[in-house]
Amino acid sequence: AQTIHQWPVAEIKAVGSPLSLGCTIKGKSSPNLYWYWQATGGTLQQLFYSITVGQVESVVQLNLSASRPKDDQFILSTEKLLLSHSGFYLCAWSLDWGSQNTLYFGAGTRLSVL
Amino acid sequence: GEQVEQLPSILRVQEGSSASINCSYEDSASNYFPWYKQEPGENPKLIIDIRSNMERKQIQELIVLLDKKAKRFSLHITDTQPGDSAMYFCAASEGGRALIFGTGTTVSVSP
Numbered sequence: 001a002q003t004i005h006q007w008p009v010a011e012i013k014a015v016g017s018p019l020s021l022g023c024t025i026k027g028k029s030s031p032n033l034y035w036y037w038q039a040t041g042g043t044l045q046q047l048f049y050s051i052t053v054g055q056v057e058s059v060v061q062l063n064l065s066a067s068r069p070k071d072d073q074f075i076l077s078t079e080k081l082l083l084s085h086s087g088f089y090l091c092a093w094s095l096d097w098g099s100q101n102t103l104y105f106g107a108g109t110r111l112s113v114l
Numbered sequence: 115g116e117q118v119e120q121l122p123s124i125l126r127v128q129e130g131s132s133a134s135i136n137c138s139y140e141d142s143a144s145n146y147f148p149w150y151k152q153e154p155g156e157n158p159k160l161i162i163d164i165r166s167n168m169e170r171k172q173i174q175e176l177i178v179l180l181d182k183k184a185k186r187f188s189l190h191i192t193d194t195q196p197g198d199s200a201m202y203f204c205a206a207s208e209g210g211r212a213l214i215f216g217t218g219t220t221v222s223v224s225p
Contacts, residue, residue: 046214
């Protein structure tokens, strides 16, 4: 069975400080990977997606970057946090690239920027 | 790109009654429509989905209807229970590259 693990569970960071969030998928080779962001009570906004190692596509510009250093790992980062970065960050994976694009979400990282 | 509108944003129902959430989409090429349930502080979980080759799907108390001509789909929760209280999101696939989510509906079921 596939498992998705996100770390850390929560972070409290200062404005201007760096950030690195991680996501690991086990039990599935070459998954499609995604980062989503959710403001409190808000919708799910896709940030990045990756279909293979070393390849990441940006969907929205939020002064964030993402990398896929390994087949099973997806990293979200920034060098300087903004207040607007606060929210719930969700990593997700899907089986394929076609019409049956069911997303399976990790438990998420709750980020508070002060 | 695809946009998904979801209404209502808040839905309060009595236990045992039905709850209905409506979504509309713009891209006629969208062909996959899942629904996710998110409990407070948790991640969204898939509860039911429908593909464009179907008009209706039911899993226990959940019914999804799809009207491709009108570009609308809806979720109906029959015989609601307190455990159905949560945030619900509809979504539509954008040519398979991404799921575009609606703005969410907070469902509150009171005893």
